[in-house]
Structure formats: structure tokens, C-alpha cells
Amino acid sequence: MSQYDTVLHPDFVVPIIPRGQVLEAHSVALKDHSIAAIMPRSKADEAAAEQHIDLAGCVLMPGLINLHCHAAMSLFRGYADDMPLMSWLQHYIWPTEQQVLNPAFVRDGSDLAIAELLKGGTTTLVDNYFFPEITAEQCDSAGLRALLNFPIIDMETAWARDADACINRGLQLRDRYRDHDRIEIGFGPHSTYGVSEAILNKIAMLAEELDAPVHIHLQETKEEVLSSVERCGLRPIDLLQKLGLLSPRTHCVHMNAIGEQDIETLAMHGAHVVHCPRSNLKLASGISPVQRLLDHGINVALGTDGAASNNRLSMLAEAQTASLIGKVQHGDPQALNAWTVLEMATLSGARALGKANQLGSIEIGKLADLIAVDVSGSHQLPQSNVASNLVYANNGSEVLWSWIGGRLIMSNGRLQTLDYNDVTHRAMNWSSQLAAVRSSLEH
Numbered sequence: 001m002s003q004y005d006t007v008l009h010p011d012f013v014v015p016i017i018p019r020g021q022v023l024e025a026h027s028v029a030l031k032d033h034s035i036a037a038i039m040p041r042s043k044a045d046e047a048a049a050e051q052h053i054d055l056a057g058c059v060l061m062p063g064l065i066n067l068h069c070h071a072a073m074s075l076f077r078g079y080a081d082d083m084p085l086m087s088w089l090q091h092y093i094w095p096t097e098q099q100v101l102n103p104a105f106v107r108d109g110s111d112l113a114i115a116e117l118l119k120g121g122t123t124t125l126v127d128n129y130f131f132p133e134i135t136a137e138q139c140d141s142a143g144l145r146a147l148l149n150f151p152i153i154d155m156e157t158a159w160a161r162d163a164d165a166c167i168n169r170g171l172q173l174r175d176r177y178r179d180h181d182r183i184e185i186g187f188g189p190h191s192t193y194g195v196s197e198a199i200l201n202k203i204a205m206l207a208e209e210l211d212a213p214v215h216i217h218l219q220e221t222k223e224e225v226l227s228s229v230e231r232c233g234l235r236p237i238d239l240l241q242k243l244g245l246l247s248p249r250t251h252c253v254h255m256n257a258i259g260e261q262d263i264e265t266l267a268m269h270g271a272h273v274v275h276c277p278r279s280n281l282k283l284a285s286g287i288s289p290v291q292r293l294l295d296h297g298i299n300v301a302l303g304t305d306g307a308a309s310n311n312r313l314s315m316l317a318e319a320q321t322a323s324l325i326g327k328v329q330h331g332d333p334q335a336l337n338a339w340t341v342l343e344m345a346t347l348s349g350a351r352a353l354g355k356a357n358q359l360g361s362i363e364i365g366k367l368a369d370l371i372a373v374d375v376s377g378s379h380q381l382p383q384s385n386v387a388s389n390l391v392y393a394n395n396g397s398e399v400l401w402s403w404i405g406g407r408l409i410m411s412n413g414r415l416q417t418l419d420y421n422d423v424t425h426r427a428m429n430w431s432s433q434l435a436a437v438r439s440s441l442e443h
């Protein structure tokens with residue numbers, strides 16, 4: 001029997017731990033679901049393995065962890081652009097969902113997103129959308145690792161009558177996936193403006209009892225903070241604190257409109273921030289002061305948000321944007337450097353999931369969630385600074401290979417677990433129906 005299943009031979013290995021390290025002429029060996037060895041190429045060529053894969057021109061790095069998405073909303077790409085968050089939600093997204101949301105929409109939208117996510121190097125998805133049982137099935141069959149947070153909102157939808165019904169359906173789903181090795185189910189209360197205090201209180205108790213993640217849009221805009229203060233006398237983060245909803249299991253998504261006191265509250269409770277810079281820029285919601293959060297020891301992960309507000313699902317594009325706007329925001333070109341954002345897209349995501357011992361870096365014994373990124377194109381030459389090229393010179397489309405838990409998911413640009421033509425064909429079929437709904441909203 002071979003010592004290893006697969007040995008990968010890239011030009012460079014970016015392990016993320018140790019920070020700042022680039023290994024040249026090294027290979028990585030996989031066995032079962034894990035990383036079994038990292039060794040010099042000269043030794044690796046001799047290693048007994050089922051297969052050796054030549055990754056010439058590529059960087060091998062940990063798979064990207066997308067901490068915030070609404071996968072099925074890919075079908076809303078370009079549907080309602082160039083407007084502020086609340087008009088976008090209230091006048092376009094929510095009324096359209098009332099008309100088109102059903103299991104087929106979520107299946108086709110999720111598949112479209114999964115294809116794009118995999119092609120962009122995402123190996124772990126954190127999602128929040130209606131019919132999460134369907135997104136879970138599609139992620140499972142595509143081999144993706146995922147935390148699906150079931151949506152909780154005080155609004156009747158095609159998925160659930162009200163917030164209590166959301167919780168009941170979500171808890172059944174959590175039960176169904178209790179022993180799954182790649183799919184986990186968490187709580188996804190929409191926001192403090194979309195869910196009542198009584199329901200938030202119930203979520204706090206249940207999530208603590210089940211030791212489950214809580215994923216919530218928080219302080220996305222100044223208006224959200226002001227209206228919360230008017231409504232209940234508290235800023236959204238202070239409301240979460242009062243209700244016992246802030247903990248190391250909490251993902252605070254966005255956190256653009258924040259001050260010093262909010263930063264101290266986050267740090268005190270060990271809650272994670274999820275930064276979605278492209279969505280925040282596009283909706284003109286604001287920019288989270290990420291370097292300040294990091295300087296306070298707060299873990300900040302990266303997410304794409306849904307394609308309706310981004311409009312792509314590329315984690316390399318997200319890392320690039322995070323770095324570039326972080327520098328302007330802090331007036332400091334050293335802020336959010338290439339290594340910082342690469343860590344945010346990998347290891348910080350793993351920390352937010354409580355899985356930093358299994359994911360987020362190339363270390364022996366960790367799960368083999370890996371991607372190989374082509375760095376041989378003219379726009380990435382010369383290769384004098386690999387991290388810089390990955391962050392500042394990428395188009396987001398250079399990922400050629402991926403493995404999740406040791407399973408080959410993308411081989412030299414070709415998806416192995418999805419029928420790409422079928423996925424894109426089904427997505428195209430939604431165009432006319434969505435255009436008709438869109439035009440009915442205008443009249």
C-alpha cells in the first residue's frame with residue numbers, strides 16, 4: 001500500500017502558518033482526508049503515492065473560507081443595482097422574493113453560486129438564505145464544506161410563516177446534519193431590525209444550549225444604528241450584549257458604523273467580525289475600520305456577501321478590495337497588507353468557525369482543503385513576491401485546482417462534482433421571469 005494518496009508538486013507553497021512564509025521546491029502529500037507531509041521536492045519525487053500531480057506555475061495554499069454569502073441570491077445578480085441598502089431590500093429584493101422564492105429558485109441559484117465559489121477557490125462557504133435544506137443538499141453533492149445558517153426574520157416567506165416557524169424548521173435541519181463531516185447548521189437571525197427582541201432572546205438561549213453559531217448582519221449602516229437607538233435606546237451591538245447574543249460563536253457581519261465603545265464590546269466578548277468590502281462599497285453602506293479591529297485583537301474574516309450586492313463571489317477579489325480600501329481608510333499604505341488579507345481569507349475564517357485546528361493553513365494533520373492558483377500569467381510576473389501577486393495582481397480567475405477533505409473538486413479548471421453546462425443553463429432560464437417581475441415593480 002502506498003504511503004500517500006496524492007503528492008502535489010507546485011512551484012510555491014504558501015502555508016499561512018508560519019506567517020509570511022513562501023516555500024519553494026516543496027511538495028505536499030495527502031493521505032485520507034488530511035495533509036500528511038510537507039517535504040522538499042527532491043524527497044517528494046521518490047515518495048510512494050497513488051498519484052503525483054504536477055502543479056507547475058502554481059501556488060498551493062489553503063482553500064479560501066467565505067464567511068458570508070447568500071448563495072441562491074446569485075440569480076439576483078444585476079437585478080437591482082446602484083441603490084442604498086434599505087431601498088434595495090424593501091423596494092426590490094423582498095418584494096421579488098415574495099414572488100419568485102421557491103425550492104427550484106434556491107436549487108438553481110445555489111448551484112450557480114457553488115460553481116462560481118469553487119472556481120474562485122472557496123472551499124468553505126458560510127451561507128444564510130431561505131430553504132437552507134436545499135442549499136445544504138447542493139453543497140453536499142458538490143463536495144463543498146459549509147455552515148448553513150438558517151434565516152430567521154419577522155416576515156412571512158415561502159419558507160416559513162414567521163420567525164418561530166423559521167426556528168422550528170432550522171432546528172430540524174440542524175438535527176438532520178448533526179453527524180455530517182462537512183455540513184453544519186447554525187442560527188441566522190437577519191438583523192436587529194428584522195427580528196424582534198423576544199425572538200433574539202429565544203435564539204440566544206437556544207444557541208447557547210446547542211453551542212451553535214449565530215450569524216447576523218450588524219451595524220451595516222449609520223442609519224441602522226440610529227434607528228435602533230430610536231427604537232430601543234440601544235445600539236445593535238449593545239442589544240445583542242444585553243440579550244446574551246455576543247460570544248465567540250457570534251459572527252457580526254459588516255460592522256461598518258462603529259465607534260471605540262463598540263470595538264471594546266466586540267473584544268470583550270470574543271465575537272468575530274465578517275468584513276464584506278465589495279458589498280459595502282457597492283451599497284455605499286460604509287467601510288469597516290478593519291485595521292483598528294485587528295489592532296484590538298478582534299478576529300476579522302472575509303465574506304463576499306451575495307451576488308445581488310457584490311456582484312461576484314470571488315474571495316481573491318474580496319481580499320484585494322479589503323486591502324486597497326483598508327489603506328485609504330486608515331490613510332496608511334501599510335494597513336491590511338497582502339499577508340493580513342490572505343490570513344483573513346483563510347485562517348481567520350477558520351477561527352470564526354471554531355475550526356482553526358482543522359482548517360485555514362497547510363500544516364500536517366489539518367484537513368486537506370487546498371487550492372492551486374496559477375501565477376504564471378503575464379499579469380503575475382515576475383514572481384518576485386508571491387503574496388503580493390496573489391492579492392494585488394490577481395483577476396480572481398486564476399484558481400485551477402481544489403481539494404476539499406482530500407477529494408479532488410476542480411482539476412485544471414474543470415469542476416469534477418458539478419455539471420457546469422447544466423448549472424449555467426438552469427440559471428439562464430430564470431432571466432425572463434426575473435425581468436418580468438422587475439418591470440412589474442416599476443409600474
Ligand SMILES: [Zn+2]
Pocket residue numbers: 068069070217305306
Ligand atoms: Zn448579507
